[in-house]
Amino acid sequence: MKLLFKQRAFTWFDSYDIYDENENTVYVVKGQLSWGHCLKIFDASEEHELGTVKEQIFSWWPQFELYEGSDCIGTLKKEPWGWFKPRYNIDFNGWHIEGDWTEWDYTITGPDGEKVAAISKELLHWTDTYVLDIADPEDALYVLMFVLAIDAEKCSRN
Template structure:
């Protein structure tokens, strides 16, 4: 399954549209006013299905992930010098990025690929292509991408 992740151009808060390959809106993401990033994920019908919430006052950036209102895990940036890595307490996954922080791989503990994330260049806003091996994992992978993008935005 391929998802196209695009930040909206003119928005006061973080807001994104996520499309499938046919150009249909699969998810929308709305940022909410809060200490740190708080992103609500809505399905195509406009129903709230998930939340990514940044924990403030932590040494390294940390985000909690919720499906509906049920806590499913967290993602925290690890201290590294060259390639970005994230510690994930969600499904036993691991995320590693390249030096420029444009491409990421999400893998299971056994090394099987869950998803690949590629940042497209030459766009006015952040735009990612997300390839997910199992469509049932798409929401959790999307939450990881949102957390990684929010962490990068906080640094800039």
């Protein structure tokens, strides 16, 4: 399954539209006013909140909590030792994320080394645009949450 992740231009808070391969809106992401990043994920109709990505501002290294509904399903923490390749620890299903030195392409792997998703940034766009190639469509929301957290971490750093 492939998803196209596009940041909206000219908004006060981070906002994104997530499209499927046929350019149909699958998810809508809206930023909220808070200390640190807080991103709410909605279905295409924007009637049902599906998840939240919330930055923890009182931590030594960038850290985000991920919620499905009101349940915390895991955290994403940036590893401090990824000097040339960014690495993130995920407290969810044994997943691990590693990026390339440009921080444009990432791979999410499962506990046995199997590829869960490949994320690549598309260049020459006004806003951040990523392609998410997800092995199991049931993991789409979770992969989206981790990509949102990584994008927010990069935004906070810059």
